[in-house]
Amino acid sequence: MPDHIRIQEVLQMEPPRPSLTIKGWVRTFRNDQFIAVNDGSCHENLQVVIDPAQFDATTLKRITTGAAIMARGELVASIGRGQKVELKASQIEILGDCDPETYPLQPKKHSLEFLREHAHLRMRTQTFGAVFRIRHSLAYAIHHFFHQRGFIYLHTPIITASDAEGAGELFQVTTLDLQHVPLNERGEVDYSQDFFGRKANLTVSGQLEGELGALAFSRIYTFGPTFRAENSNTTRHLAEFWMIEPEMAFYDLNDNMDLAEEFIKYIIRFVLEQHPADLQWLAARLKEEESKKPQQERFEMELLEKLHFVVENPFERITYTDAFEILKNSPHNKKKKFQFPVEQWGMDLQSEHERYLVEKYFKKPVIITDYPKEIKAFYMRQNDDGRTVRAMDILFPGIGEIVGGSQREERYDRLLQRMQELHISPQELYWYLDSRRFGGCPHSGFGLGFERMVQFVTGMNNIRDVIPFPRTPKNIAF
Ligand code: 4AD
Numbered sequence: 001m002p003d004h005i006r007i008q009e010v011l012q013m014e015p016p017r018p019s020l021t022i023k024g025w026v027r028t029f030r031n032d033q034f035i036a037v038n039d040g041s042c043h044e045n046l047q048v049v050i051d052p053a054q055f056d057a058t059t060l061k062r063i064t065t066g067a068a069i070m071a072r073g074e075l076v077a078s079i080g081r082g083q084k085v086e087l088k089a090s091q092i093e094i095l096g097d098c099d100p101e102t103y104p105l106q107p108k109k110h111s112l113e114f115l116r117e118h119a120h121l122r123m124r125t126q127t128f129g130a131v132f133r134i135r136h137s138l139a140y141a142i143h144h145f146f147h148q149r150g151f152i153y154l155h156t157p158i159i160t161a162s163d164a165e166g167a168g169e170l171f172q173v174t175t176l177d178l179q180h181v182p183l184n185e186r187g188e189v190d191y192s193q194d195f196f197g198r199k200a201n202l203t204v205s206g207q208l209e210g211e212l213g214a215l216a217f218s219r220i221y222t223f224g225p226t227f228r229a230e231n232s233n234t235t236r237h238l239a240e241f242w243m244i245e246p247e248m249a250f251y252d253l254n255d256n257m258d259l260a261e262e263f264i265k266y267i268i269r270f271v272l273e274q275h276p277a278d279l280q281w282l283a284a285r286l287k288e289e290e291s292k293k294p295q296q297e298r299f300e301m302e303l304l305e306k307l308h309f310v311v312e313n314p315f316e317r318i319t320y321t322d323a324f325e326i327l328k329n330s331p332h333n334k335k336k337k338f339q340f341p342v343e344q345w346g347m348d349l350q351s352e353h354e355r356y357l358v359e360k361y362f363k364k365p366v367i368i369t370d371y372p373k374e375i376k377a378f379y380m381r382q383n384d385d386g387r388t389v390r391a392m393d394i395l396f397p398g399i400g401e402i403v404g405g406s407q408r409e410e411r412y413d414r415l416l417q418r419m420q421e422l423h424i425s426p427q428e429l430y431w432y433l434d435s436r437r438f439g440g441c442p443h444s445g446f447g448l449g450f451e452r453m454v455q456f457v458t459g460m461n462n463i464r465d466v467i468p469f470p471r472t473p474k475n476i477a478f
């Protein structure tokens with residue numbers, strides 16, 4: 001067992017404690033006397049107090065921001081403001097030097113843009129420490145929520161041959177040497193030469209495989225990385241993001257929406273309970289950012305207020321057709337303030353429309369159901385009107401779409417017909433169609449974009465700042 005105690009635990013101890021060892025990284029060193037040490041276990045630093053007369057000048061010089069140190073001594077009640085306890089250290093050991101001349105992180109506030117350029121070090125800052133501790137707790141709460149309710153965590157493949165969403169945003173996987181790709185007589189890439197003997201890609205969603213699991217265990221969820229080769233350079237899109245996809249047999253769309261709402265509220269409540277200090281830090285950060293914006297662009301609610309509001313109030317539920325009417329007749333549309341005017345039923349909702357509904361009209365999370373079938377995936381259950389499907393999207397303030405889901409088309413003939421209309425090969429997806437032939441039943445599911453949820457809870461504006469190693473064209477080195 002290691003001989004040191006994590007700072008989170010130390011801060012909860014009752015002083016005095018005679019001989020205690022901690023290890024961590026120096027945040028600041030003031031007056032040759034006060035070392036603020038953080039080990040990432042919590043937001044707070046531990047104040048380590050030394051008597052400079054007891055240490056040689058070389059050691060004192062090596063106590064610099066970013067250096068890894070060991071401190072041993074007595075935990076005493078602190079007389080200073082801001083902390084309950086402090087460590088009176090009689091022994092300090094430098095475990096890893098950190099040259100203050102070249103260390104990019106100075107003991108001052110850095111911009112998020114600057115820190116994105118130093119993503120290999122940014123986890124040591126207070127803001128990113130808070131974000132990634134909360135990210136961890138959200139992941140833990142997600143597993144806990146589903147485990148408690150008897151869902152099986154199903155591992156779906158990363159490498160697949162199918163395009164679950166049919167949107168063609170695939171990263172291809174190949175073992176071919178692209179410098180020497182064998183071509184067939186028509187000059188096309190010859191995949192039969194590939195290791196897989198056919199086309200393979202990174203998964204865009206575990207849903208189709210998840211459905212197979214639901215038809216065996218009745219309730220499953222996936223939680224893993226998914227990939228989209230979409231060329232959108234926004235603050236809401238990543239090429240690699242994590243998705244949680246529950247799938248439930250014998251659930252209709254209403255059951256699906258109820259579960260999604262309960263789930264989201266549960267995980268937010270968990271973070272509110274577990275991370276008060278991290279959330280307060282992030283809330284203060286956000287408040288400062290917002291104060292720099294013009295009045296009309298600011299959020300009306302502060303971070304904690306917003307989280308409590310979402311947890312305590314029912315989400316609005318509305319059909320696409322009703323949402324379309326609201327948007328079409330809105331003063332915003334009439335004054336031509338939307339970049340994409342709302343005129344034609346059937347149009348896909350853009351994020352400006354989603355945010356209008358959520359932030360201006362309803363002022364709370366909104367679930368939109370029954371979208372036009374042309375703008376949704378092939379697997380969604382068709383309504384009797386012949387033009388809409390049992391889809392649901394959950395829209396969040398400041399984020400837009402956070403969840404996409406649906407009741408699935410369980411009727412073999414209807415599913416086959418829709419696949420044919422959309423030129424999706426029944427041969428390639430025979431296994432999916434089989435799930436409708438052998439004991440198929442009504443079932444539903446949804447996908448929550450994990451990073452978008454982390455964004456909402458932490459108040460971080462850019463999705464690149466809520467995943468440790470964002471995958472975008474600019475961020476691939478590590
Ligand atoms: O709406 P999507 O594409 O739905 C599906 O993939 C379904 N198979 C889910 C299901 O029913 N099991 O994606 C689901 C969610 C979105 O609502 C969004 O939150 C997130 O995944 N998402 C992204 N997040 C970050 N970067 C991207 N490029 C994303 N694309 C989707």
Ligand code: MG
Pocket residue numbers: 393401403404
């Ligand atoms: Mg979607």
